[in-house]
Amino acid sequence: MRQSDCHECSQLNELKVNTDMMNMIASWHLSGDNVVIEQMPIMGGYVGSVEETAICDVAATLASFVLFNCDLHLDGPIHVRWGTTTNRQSLQVSSHACAALDANTDVLLANQYYTLAGPCTEMCLLEVAAQAIADTASGRELLSGVASAKGVSKDRATGLEARMLGEASSAVCGMEPDYVNRVIDNLLRQYESNYPTAPAGKTFQECYDVKKIRPTDEYLQIYEDALKTISNCGLDF
Amino acid sequence: MAARKYVDVFDAYDRFTQGQKMTESEWDYQVIPAKAKMLKDCYELDFGHDIIPTDSELIDRLFLAGMDMLLSCGIFNVDQGRVLTLEEDEIYQGLKMAPKKLTLGQGKDKVKVKPRRGNAVRRPVIEGGPTGAPISEDIFESVIRSYAQEPMVDGIVSGIIDAIDGRLVTPNSPWEIKATMAEIRHVREATSMSGRPGMCI
Numbered sequence: 001m002r003q004s005d006c007h008e009c010s011q012l013n014e015l016k017v018n019t020d021m022m023n024m025i026a027s028w029h030l031s032g033d034n035v036v037i038e039q040m041p042i043m044g045g046y047v048g049s050v051e052e053t054a055i056c057d058v059a060a061t062l063a064s065f066v067l068f069n070c071d072l073h074l075d076g077p078i079h080v081r082w083g084t085t086t087n088r089q090s091l092q093v094s095s096h097a098c099a100a101l102d103a104n105t106d107v108l109l110a111n112q113y114y115t116l117a118g119p120c121t122e123m124c125l126l127e128v129a130a131q132a133i134a135d136t137a138s139g140r141e142l143l144s145g146v147a148s149a150k151g152v153s154k155d156r157a158t159g160l161e162a163r164m165l166g167e168a169s170s171a172v173c174g175m176e177p178d179y180v181n182r183v184i185d186n187l188l189r190q191y192e193s194n195y196p197t198a199p200a201g202k203t204f205q206e207c208y209d210v211k212k213i214r215p216t217d218e219y220l221q222i223y224e225d226a227l228k229t230i231s232n233c234g235l236d237f
Numbered sequence: 238m239a240a241r242k243y244v245d246v247f248d249a250y251d252r253f254t255q256g257q258k259m260t261e262s263e264w265d266y267q268v269i270p271a272k273a274k275m276l277k278d279c280y281e282l283d284f285g286h287d288i289i290p291t292d293s294e295l296i297d298r299l300f301l302a303g304m305d306m307l308l309s310c311g312i313f314n315v316d317q318g319r320v321l322t323l324e325e326d327e328i329y330q331g332l333k334m335a336p337k338k339l340t341l342g343q344g345k346d347k348v349k350v351k352p353r354r355g356n357a358v359r360r361p362v363i364e365g366g367p368t369g370a371p372i373s374e375d376i377f378e379s380v381i382r383s384y385a386q387e388p389m390v391d392g393i394v395s396g397i398i399d400a401i402d403g404r405l406v407t408p409n410s411p412w413e414i415k416a417t418m419a420e421i422r423h424v425r426e427a428t429s430m431s432g433r434p435g436m437c438i
Contacts, residue, residue: 001421004343005438006392012315014269015306016261019316025246034339046265051282051299052273058303063312066331067249067323071339072350091288099290099355100300106337106352112368112394137289137356144394147368154371154399159383159390162365166389174358177289184288204372204380213382 003033008074011039014046014056015063022068029069036072036110037064043089044080050092053077057097065107074144076112082195083150085114086127088188094131095138102139111135113145113165118156118201120219123191124148125226128161129168130187133235136169137180143169148201155203160215160223168230171237179234186233243334244327249312256311256319264313264320272310276302304328341392346428346435348391363389364437367396374400377420381427385436392437395424 001007007028009021028035039060043053057077064073076085077093084090098109113131117123128146135143146161172180204210207219215223227237244252259268276282280302282295290296304325311322339350341362350362365384372380377398384390400406401416421438428436 001438002343004341004347004435006341014265015310016264016313016315019250019314022246022250029246034341046269047273048270049277050284051277052270054284054299055273055276055282055302055306056269058300059306059310062303062307062328062332065335066328067244067246067312067321069245071336088288092284095289096284096296096299097303100296100303102353102355103293103296104300105332105335107332107335108337108339108350108352110364114368134288136361139353139355139357140361141350141353142362142364144364144366145368146365147370149370151368151370155373155376155380157367157370157372157380157396159365159385159387162363162384162390163387165365166360166363166387169363170360170389172356173360174356177287177291177356180289180356181287181291185286204376204383208379208383210376210379213379213386215383 006034006036008036008038011037011060011064013042015060025068035070036074037068037070038074038076039064040076040078041093042080043077043093050089053093054097057093058100061097061101072108072110072142074110074112076114078114082116083114084116085112086116086131088192091131091134091184095134098138098140108141110142110144111140114147114150116150116195116198118149118153118199119158119161120202120207120222121199122222122226122229123194123199124161124201125164125223126187126191126229128164129230130184132165132168133172133180133184136172137175137177153200155205156201158204158208160219164226167237171235183234187230190229190233243330244323249321252321253314253317253319256321258318259313259320260318261313261315268310272306276305341437343435346433348437362391364392364394365390366394368394370396371399372396374398378423378427381424382431385428385431385433393424393428395420395438
């Protein structure tokens with residue numbers, strides 16, 4: 001690893017750490033490495049409401065900087081039932097926590113992406129877009145993703161999801177919060193009723209030419225369709 | 238009173254050794270839920286339907302509630318079974334010491350992470366990758382290249398290689414170290430073969 005790379009470790013839920021994590025930080029800190037500390041508060045876990053989860057999120061973020069000397073905090077509020085960061089409640093938690101920290105500190109804030117649907121599905125791309133729009137509009141400095149299909153299914157992750165992350169983020173920069181809220185609400189309505197039957201999508205081998213590293217025509221068409229849907233929801237590219 | 242110095246990970250460890258003893262289940266099921274609920278009521282937090290907050294007083298109250306949570310609860314170390322506490326001035330001192338900008342990557346692939354202050358017109362830095370998702374050994378490099386070749390991707394967040402030398406990776410074993418080293422080499426090779434050898438990983 002180079003000193004221009006990032007080393008990452010995680011707090012535990014909620015407001016907990018272990019000594020292994022602190023030992024890693026000590027090594028990186030003394031070596032002058034970039035330290036990223038992750039914490040994914042669980043909405044509906046030890047705390048119940050979006051507001052309580054956001055309180056824990058702010059507290060955990062502050063701890064990353066003031067106790068553990070991180071350079072960047074990586075968020076990722078996750079829903080206890082769906083295991084995603086792209087659902088309505090998680091977006092509320094991450095956006096409010098980010099806005100609160102952004103308005104009151106100068107710290108660098110990142111968020112990560114866990115979608116319910118897998119690659120080569122429009123739902124996956126819409127989930128990515130909704131979160132990218134929320135993260136960008138709430139003031140985050142770095143977006144990290146995407147763990148498609150909740151990041152647990154082998155080989156279900158591809159570069160096109162990251163393309164959507166970048167495109168949606170760029171498209172919303174500078175827009176007013178009231179308008180952005182309407183766009184996100186429109187997007188959420190496109191996919192949140194599909195949670196129980198969310199498509200697993202395809203593996204990398206099924207939706208990319210593995211040798212040439214090019215997405216299939218099928219996936220490119222789905223990507224185009226997703227852009228049209230997002231545009232109909234109020235965000236032009 | 239001004240803080241004597243900012244708290245670092247070494248001070249944090251020492252404070253844990255002196256901290257109040259508690260069981261993890263007390264922390265999880267009593268301290269955290271009770272305090273979070275109390276602070277929600279105390280600071281009158283109600284997000285309503287907004288995803289992006291539009292009430293500046295609400296977000297200031299949320300910030301204070303988060304500060305209050307950290308000050309009144311502290312942090313629990315599961316190995317030591319103890320709670321660390323800190324003072325308000327130490328939090329502010331720590332925030333002053335926190336980096337205000339960060340440079341990631343090298344050469345022409347270098348990117349700067351700087352505060353955006355709300356929904357600025359400057360887009361966030363994009364770190365693309367499987368984000369810890371399991372990836373087969375034989376396609377690992379190709380999967381990473383699929384991110385590195387995207388022009389909007391500024392850095393790589395790796396996945397987890399599921400096997401090394403055809404053998405499944407056993408957690409907490411030498412095989413896990415070998416797999417991690419292989420991941421780093423594959424990611425570096427993938428960024429190089431995409432013409433972006435200086436990318437941050």
